[in-house]
Amino acid sequence: MPESLPPDLVALRDRMRAFVEADLLPLEAGLEPDAPAPSDIRQRVRARSKELGLFGMTQPRSAGGSEAGPLAMVVARETLAAGNSSLARYVFGPGPGMLARADGDLRTRYLEPVLRGEAQGAFAFTEPSGPGAPDRATWAKRDGEAFVVTGRKSFVSGGATADFYQVLVNVEEDASGPGGTAVLLVDSGTPGVTIDRAFESIEGGGHVELRFDGARVPQSNVLGKVGEGMPRAMGNINEERVESAASACGIALWTVDYVTRHITQGHRAGGRLGDREGVRLRYSDLRIETYAARAMLYRTARLLETSDDAMNEAAATKVFCTEVVGRVVDGAVQLVGGQALIVGHPLERLYRRVRSMRVAAGASDVLRLGVARGIIEFNAGRL
Numbered sequence: 001m002p003e004s005l006p007p008d009l010v011a012l013r014d015r016m017r018a019f020v021e022a023d024l025l026p027l028e029a030g031l032e033p034d035a036p037a038p039s040d041i042r043q044r045v046r047a048r049s050k051e052l053g054l055f056g057m058t059q060p061r062s063a064g065g066s067e068a069g070p071l072a073m074v075v076a077r078e079t080l081a082a083g084n085s086s087l088a089r090y091v092f093g094p095g096p097g098m099l100a101r102a103d104g105d106l107r108t109r110y111l112e113p114v115l116r117g118e119a120q121g122a123f124a125f126t127e128p129s130g131p132g133a134p135d136r137a138t139w140a141k142r143d144g145e146a147f148v149v150t151g152r153k154s155f156v157s158g159g160a161t162a163d164f165y166q167v168l169v170n171v172e173e174d175a176s177g178p179g180g181t182a183v184l185l186v187d188s189g190t191p192g193v194t195i196d197r198a199f200e201s202i203e204g205g206g207h208v209e210l211r212f213d214g215a216r217v218p219q220s221n222v223l224g225k226v227g228e229g230m231p232r233a234m235g236n237i238n239e240e241r242v243e244s245a246a247s248a249c250g251i252a253l254w255t256v257d258y259v260t261r262h263i264t265q266g267h268r269a270g271g272r273l274g275d276r277e278g279v280r281l282r283y284s285d286l287r288i289e290t291y292a293a294r295a296m297l298y299r300t301a302r303l304l305e306t307s308d309d310a311m312n313e314a315a316a317t318k319v320f321c322t323e324v325v326g327r328v329v330d331g332a333v334q335l336v337g338g339q340a341l342i343v344g345h346p347l348e349r350l351y352r353r354v355r356s357m358r359v360a361a362g363a364s365d366v367l368r369l370g371v372a373r374g375i376i377e378f379n380a381g382r383l
């Protein structure tokens, strides 16, 4: 639980808090929170984060990082999110993601430049749906030394500036090899790969729709083997889900604290909002749900420290914590009233941000199906 952390993690939490207070919040004054920060500010954040030993937590030791474990990452991410700084996104170094097990040439050409911050990949998994969507998911067929890729991907975060895409495809079986899913590393600018549309989502993220019209990609650009696409794409899914849950809990902490201050100040109707029983009931719900979410988050982080069999718990935690923070921010908006809905108010921004969390990295109901499947079909999962 958060209160039984070992001394090194208490020190990490205190260091992160002090970093937010002393560095991030003063640096972000006057910046537009949804826009990318100017490069000198980003550099100052990174330099200070490196000095404090935070930047490398997400990076493997082989690349000079400190490769923090799940519990340390939860402490760091939750505390960072609880500071509610728009500069939080620049604090950690780029992690390997699904490239973690890339070897040989792919390691040198893709993983290492990503870890050094010299190249950026984008994940192209989601297929279009609805009217006009192709009747076949993105597919590839062998042709000599290449795969020829055809299809569309509808939601590629960071795709406009990415140097390469990690694309999930279905490879056709033929005389020269097996079929199955595969992750292909496709350089941006490859002939036959076009950005059909660039768009933003409500929390401020930038994304693109990609089209593949017979794009030729060397067969050596498969991450792992054909048939390993889904496991590769899901390779660090537990970490991603718990990361989302940790950010959700941090936002909930910030929000509850904000509401506490709001309802304990004077109100124009006289007295304090927090003196009214009806307000106390609503306020208590925010605290009860945040308490439960954090208890779950820390239990799952501890499970991940000692066992890699915590897929169900990571999925359940992502669902619960992101749904809790949705209710907490919504409840906070209600208690604060009209001011909270003015564009630019911190709760308005969080309201948009937390809404995305229940869809990105696995929609809640799809993860619920996974939790049930885990226990009913694989006998995996704890209560």
Ligand SMILES: Cc1cc2nc3c(=O)[nH]c(=O)nc-3n(C[C@H](O)[C@H](O)[C@H](O)COP(=O)(O)OP(=O)(O)OC[C@H]3O[C@@H](n4cnc5c(N)ncnc54)[C@H](O)[C@@H]3O)c2cc1C
Binding pocket: 122, 123, 124, 125, 126, 127, 129, 155, 156, 157, 158, 201, 205, 356, 359, 360, 361, 362, 363, 364, 365, 366, 369
């Ligand atoms: C901020 C953001 C960033 C994203 N970044 C990326 C990215 O970088 N790369 C990428 O590939 N994708 C990305 N996505 C897309 C994201 O992964 C998908 O939106 C998400 O997986 C849901 O898929 P979908 O949008 O196709 O919705 P659908 O799969 O159509 O699901 C819509 C809804 O239908 C219901 N539903 C669907 N299937 C089932 C089922 N089997 N049983 C019951 N109910 C079901 C659920 O209510 C679900 O919420 C991003 C999305 C967001 C919001």
